[in-house]
Amino acid sequence: MSSPIDGYERDLDPFAYFPKARSRIAGLGGEAPLPSAKYGLHTHYVHARPGPIRFRLRLDDLTATRGRLKLRVSALPSDLNPQPRQVATLIRPLADLARDGGEIVIDGTARPDETYALAVIILDETDASASAATVTLMGAEDGGRFARAVGAGRTEIFGEQRPSFLQSLFGTDTSAVPRVTGPALLTEPVSQMCTAAQFDEPVYDEWVARLHHPRHRHRKQWEFIYILQALERAGALRPGRRGLGFGVGGERLPALMAAMGVDVVATDLPQDDARALEWRATNQHSSELDGLVYPDICDEATLRRHVAFRAVDMNHIPADLTGFDFCWSACAYEHLGSIAKGLRFVEASIATLRPGGVAVHTSELNLTSNRKTVDNQGTVLFRRRDMEKLAARLIAAGHAVAPFNFDQGEQPDDQHIDMPPYGPEHLKVVLGPYVTTSFGIIVRKKGN
Incomplete structure (x- = not known):
């Protein structure tokens, strides 16, 4: 664990890829349903310097008597139609990890023009719980x-x-x-x-x-x-x-324009369009006028008089x-x-x-x-x-x-x-x- 890695250390958000989802490790993640039955955590894809890299995971106050944890480092090439590439995997019983203090590392090799993410997968039924998770990338790109x-x-x-x-x-x-x-x-x-x-x-x-x-x-x-x-x-x-x-998503511009006496037709993707799913997940899609109401900018009656929504x-x-x-x-x-x-x-x-x-x-x-x-x-x-x-x-x-x-x-x-x-x-x-x-x-x- 002490071998030098060229580059910077950077802490990553362990839940950035599914920011609202619960983790199979009790006490971690958000309140939304699990994205998969095996989901533990998943960082964003980030840049690393070409050469050796290391992801370090720490699970604070980890307790477990059963189940296995799998660490997976994936790379995303920067071509026009990227598909993730598996860089490294490591499997560890959660009970052993808890006994050793909840910290584990996994090494890989970074290539130019790729980005890297760490995922944690829970392979079996588990009673694991933790109070917090920290992921650090050693060998990060310094920009x-x-x-x-x-x-x-x-x-x-x-x-x-x-x-x-x-x-x-x-x-x-x-x-x-x-x-x-x-x-x-x-x-x-x-x-x-x-x-x-x-x-x-x-x-x-x-x-x-x-x-x-x-x-x-x-x-x-x-x-x-x-x-x-x-x-x-x-x-x-x-x-x-x-x-x-x-x-328009959830923009404030239609409300301000309505307050200025301007008539607006605000549009966004049809609600049943598959492309709208991602935008709804991040509150950047509107399917009706209710998503454009901002009473601090314009009272609702005035907004509804001046603004119409259309898919x-x-x-x-x-x-x-x-x-x-x-x-x-x-x-x-x-x-x-x-x-x-x-x-x-x-x-x-x-x-x-x-x-x-x-x-x-x-x-x-x-x-x-x-x-x-x-x-x-x-x-x-x-x-x-x-x-x-x-x-x-x-x-x-x-x-x-x-x-x-x-x-x-x-x-x-x-x-x-x-x-x-x-x-x-x-x-x-x-x-x-x-x-x-x-x-x-x-x-x-x-x-x-």
């Missing part, structure tokens, strides 16, 4: 290679590049795509990334106060504020205006949803199944607007590669080239796209890259072998 990749991307991907270079590399003429440089400002939003400086602008606090939500430096909260500010600057949030929200698959927008003054989505179109489907959604959303109407959409942006990325999965990562192609197509169709600003910020929070298990505040995170942040695009439909 250095991700920071270096982001630094390289600032120059190689997001530095000033000639349109002729982009055209020859990706086969699309992006010379018409407007671009600006300098700090990204929330006060005067364009198509831009989330940066720490925007949280320091007074307008950020003004919107947070109106949403009655605790202020925190998290890119998801930034997305909501960015959408509101972009719509406000476009003159869309006025009494009598009509808005259409896609994939909509973003891959198949109904033809009768038209004539809106604005539409929006917050980190939703990266979940449509592929990069191509996500980009088609943004283009299709323009058809829901009246001439001159405004669309504001936020999503994931890959900061470390303009070539390889995550595609054809539940969450995809758009690259600069994807966003440039989208803008070029929209402009060719006669629409106006707010200039692209690829400022990534210079504050310490802009340099921090969060890795699983994610902390409560972050602007940039590791997703597979890439680093991503939030990016918003603003489009005005052609016409008056």
Whole structure:
């Protein structure tokens, strides 16, 4: 147990994979039913340095007279259709483990561009109980290679590049795509990334106060504020205006818009859609208007007067949803199944607007590669080239796209890259072998 392991030690949430589920070890886990009859615990998949790694499990106050515990280390490759790979297993009688103090380790070898998780499986009937569980990964990734990749991307991907270079590399003429440089400002939003400086602008606090939500430096909260500010600057949030929200989940935006006298159609996946199951498990899906009631923002009578709910698959927008003054989505179109489907959604959303109407959409942006990325999965990562192609197509169709600003910020929070298990505040995170942040695009439909 004392052999050195290269890398950092990191404590992992033992129940992160099934955060609400009970464990077969009495006293551990949540109150939800067991995900399987053998479930003990399961961490998130996290990055490790290539080479030897060790998971250490400690079960405090463990007591047991029967049953066996199986430790399993699994690896998740970072290809397009990953399947877990078994790295190591270890079986131990629970009574022996209790007698030895409840601590056990399992070793394995990590490869580049894989993530690792520890699962505990209870093989037999058991009377085991414990007061707490702690899982530590020795050999964890320190984030250095991700920071270096982001630094390289600032120059190689997001530095000033000639349109002729982009055209020859990706086969699309992006010379018409407007671009600006300098700090990204929330006060005067364009198509831009989330940066720490925007949280320091007074307008950020003004919107947070109106949403009655605790202020925190998290890119998801930034997305909501960015959408509101972009719509406000476009003159869309006025009494009598009509808005259409896609994939709203439990957002507070419809309630605030209703309080401002705006009429809203809020949409989310049909309840019986298999893709909605995961979102319901994390309280990020709505199937009716009740999930959008926030009395601290808007009284329920006013909300029901101004907001209607409708089940909509973003891959198949109904033809009768038209004539809106604005539409929006917050980190939703990266979940449509592929990069191509996500980009088609943004283009299709323009058809829901009246001439001159405004669309504001936020999503994931890959900061470390303009070539390889995550595609054809539940969450995809758009690259600069994807966003440039989208803008070029929209402009060719006669629409106006707010200039692209690829400022990534210079504050310490802009340099921090969060890795699983994610902390409560972050602007940039590791997703597979890439680093991503939030990016918003603003489009005005052609016409008056």
